Amino acid sequence: MDCEKFDRIVLDLLYEELDELTSAAARRHMEHCARCRGIGSGLRATRQIGGLPLLEAPSGLEQRILDAERNARAELPLRQRLGRSISVMAGYAMRPQLAMAALLLLMIGSSLLFLRAKPGARESLQVTERGIPESESETVTVVPMPAKARAGEPASEARPGAAERDSKKAELGAGADELERGFAASPPPAAAPAEVEEQKTEKSPTSGLTLDDGNSGDRDYDQGMSDYRARRFGAAQKNFDSVANRGGSNAPMAELFAAQAARNESGCSTAAPRFESINGKHRGTGVGNEALWQAGDCYRAMGDRESARRTFKQLIGVSGYDDRAQRALASLDEEPVADQRKAAKPGAAKAPAPAGGKQQQTQKAVPKAKPPSTGQAQ
Amino acid sequence: MATSRGDATDEMLMVRYQRGDREAFAELVRRHKTPIYNFVLRQVRQGNTAEDVTQDVFLRVVQNASEFKHEARFSTWLYTIARNLCVDHLRKQTHRRHPSLDQPVTQNGEDSRPLVDHLADAHPRASVERTAVAGEVAGRIVAAVEKLPDDQREVFLLREVANLPFKEIAEITGVGENTVKSRMRYALDRLQEALSDFEEYARALR
Numbered sequence: 001m002d003c004e005k006f007d008r009i010v011l012d013l014l015y016e017e018l019d020e021l022t023s024a025a026a027r028r029h030m031e032h033c034a035r036c037r038g039i040g041s042g043l044r045a046t047r048q049i050g051g052l053p054l055l056e057a058p059s060g061l062e063q064r065i066l067d068a069e070r071n072a073r074a075e076l077p078l079r080q081r082l083g084r085s086i087s088v089m090a091g092y093a094m095r096p097q098l099a100m101a102a103l104l105l106l107m108i109g110s111s112l113l114f115l116r117a118k119p120g121a122r123e124s125l126q127v128t129e130r131g132i133p134e135s136e137s138e139t140v141t142v143v144p145m146p147a148k149a150r151a152g153e154p155a156s157e158a159r160p161g162a163a164e165r166d167s168k169k170a171e172l173g174a175g176a177d178e179l180e181r182g183f184a185a186s187p188p189p190a191a192a193p194a195e196v197e198e199q200k201t202e203k204s205p206t207s208g209l210t211l212d213d214g215n216s217g218d219r220d221y222d223q224g225m226s227d228y229r230a231r232r233f234g235a236a237q238k239n240f241d242s243v244a245n246r247g248g249s250n251a252p253m254a255e256l257f258a259a260q261a262a263r264n265e266s267g268c269s270t271a272a273p274r275f276e277s278i279n280g281k282h283r284g285t286g287v288g289n290e291a292l293w294q295a296g297d298c299y300r301a302m303g304d305r306e307s308a309r310r311t312f313k314q315l316i317g318v319s320g321y322d323d324r325a326q327r328a329l330a331s332l333d334e335e336p337v338a339d340q341r342k343a344a345k346p347g348a349a350k351a352p353a354p355a356g357g358k359q360q361q362t363q364k365a366v367p368k369a370k371p372p373s374t375g376q377a378q
Numbered sequence: 379m380a381t382s383r384g385d386a387t388d389e390m391l392m393v394r395y396q397r398g399d400r401e402a403f404a405e406l407v408r409r410h411k412t413p414i415y416n417f418v419l420r421q422v423r424q425g426n427t428a429e430d431v432t433q434d435v436f437l438r439v440v441q442n443a444s445e446f447k448h449e450a451r452f453s454t455w456l457y458t459i460a461r462n463l464c465v466d467h468l469r470k471q472t473h474r475r476h477p478s479l480d481q482p483v484t485q486n487g488e489d490s491r492p493l494v495d496h497l498a499d500a501h502p503r504a505s506v507e508r509t510a511v512a513g514e515v516a517g518r519i520v521a522a523v524e525k526l527p528d529d530q531r532e533v534f535l536l537r538e539v540a541n542l543p544f545k546e547i548a549e550i551t552g553v554g555e556n557t558v559k560s561r562m563r564y565a566l567d568r569l570q571e572a573l574s575d576f577e578e579y580a581r582a583l584r
Contacts, residue, residue, distance in 0.1 A: 010563075042570055050566075055416055068436070068437050
């Protein structure tokens with residue numbers, strides 16, 4: 001160490017702010033340097049003599065300060081007091097234990113996002129199938145509609161048991177009035193768009209039968225209905241024939257559907273004798289009357305006015321068919337034969353039509369015919 | 379295990395006071411009231427004024443407690459406040475009158491002894507035989523300190539009264555550490571010159 005460096009550190013040496021090594025070096029330098037030794041001893045002596053003695057603070061000063069502190073705290077604005085409270089809370093929040101707890105909660109919370117519900121945990125699953133819109137070129141289709149669905153009850157509530165279904169079918173075959181409501185042979189005359197839409201959603205593509213038609217217990221019948229809706233009329237006919245041959249409460253309806261499927265698949269020349277046959281087997285019942293009406297319609301479509309007239313005449317006086325039969329008879333004289341034959345070709349009635357479509361088709365095929373005055377009841 | 383107030387550092391006490399512990403503030407007052415009072419007294423040279431300024435210093439601590447940063451040193455913050463208040467006070471007194479050593483120092487009106495008597499009594503190494511010499515030395519010291527330029531006196535008091543290291547003094551005064559040491563060296567040289575008559579006394583003290 002030289003004198004220049006000693007001058008720089010002499011105060012640190014005096015107030016003992018030097019590290020051990022530098023302090024020892026400075027002392028060694030003072031031992032053999034008279035100048036620096038003199039400076040060091042002189043400053044030390046001055047400090048010893050010139051150290052200012054401390055006066056005791058006045059006795060009441062501490063209390064005055066504490067009183068002033070209490071007053072000052074009371075006068076602190078709300079903002080500062082709030083800031084102080086936040087500072088206190090933040091001080092606690094910054095503790096490692098709380099930070100770890102917060103991290104743990106965050107991990108648990110985030111893991112909940114990845115948990116899946118167990119399969120089958122839900123009590124029930126409801127699937128709703130909407131109706132498929134049909135084209136305007138489709139023809140009128142006769143399909144039954146269960147009584148409960150007609151009353152506007154929800155499909156889920158209209159699902160009856162097997163015995164209930166049988167009794168309905170028996171009911172359907174018993175009276176024409178019941179069948180009037182169960183068959184949608186004619187489109188609703190002045191159904192509002194909203195009503196038509198509602199019917200579309202409630203009924204099957206065949207426009208008269210709801211998806212839950214009460215026959216779901218019969219696999220062939222159900223399959224037949226499914227095929228019919230999918231316009232697989234050949235397969236539908238086969239399934240309905242199977243049900244009809246087996247007998248039972250569904251047999252009359254199956255026969256009717258089979259004949260209808262045959263009309264759509266092969267044309268009226270095939271279907272008309274079947275409708276006549278059904279009428280012969282179930283004469284006087286709802287199914288028989290409906291088959292008779294369909295047979296007449298087929299004859300009219302084929303241009304066989306005599307057969308049509310003969311058929312429609314049998315429906316005069318039958319409740320639910322009287323008006324229609326009379327109108328049909330009246331229109332037979334006015335319809336051009338060519339149009340009738342054209343409409344009788346196979347494939348012209350390939351697909352059933354919704355209510356609105358049916359109305360348009362009817363009006364197109366029978367331009368001068370008056371629209372039916374009643375809805376599904378006709 | 380919680381640290382008791384007596385063992386806690388100034389910074390810990392200040393943090394506790396920020397959280398509402400008023401007793402921590404009382405402990406800080408007990409620790410620092412005397413050095414602060416003396417620092418202020420040597421600057422303003424009036425007992426009553428020094429008392430008021432000292433109270434203001436702690437009042438500023440209360441008002442700005444939320445601004446105190448935990449990583450800062452409390453003593454640096456406290457003496458910065460004290461220094462600023464002293465500077466403000468001295469600035470306001472354009473024609474300040476320096477109290478004479480013979481002027482009575484009044485403390486709440488109770489004490490009317492001359493300042494030199496206080497200094498002589500307070501000197502820890504004073505003995506009965508040396509009372510007269512000590513009184514004269516103390517008078518010389520106070521007079522020499524008063525004659526120091528403001529910047530040198532300020533550094534001298536912060537070093538000798540507040541016992542702050544040069545680094546903190548540099549922080550408080552806002553100048554470099556070397557400048558602080560230079561001012562301190564000048565101050566000691568002036569004191570040495572003023573007390574040259576008492577070299578023998580100093581040797582006797584060693």
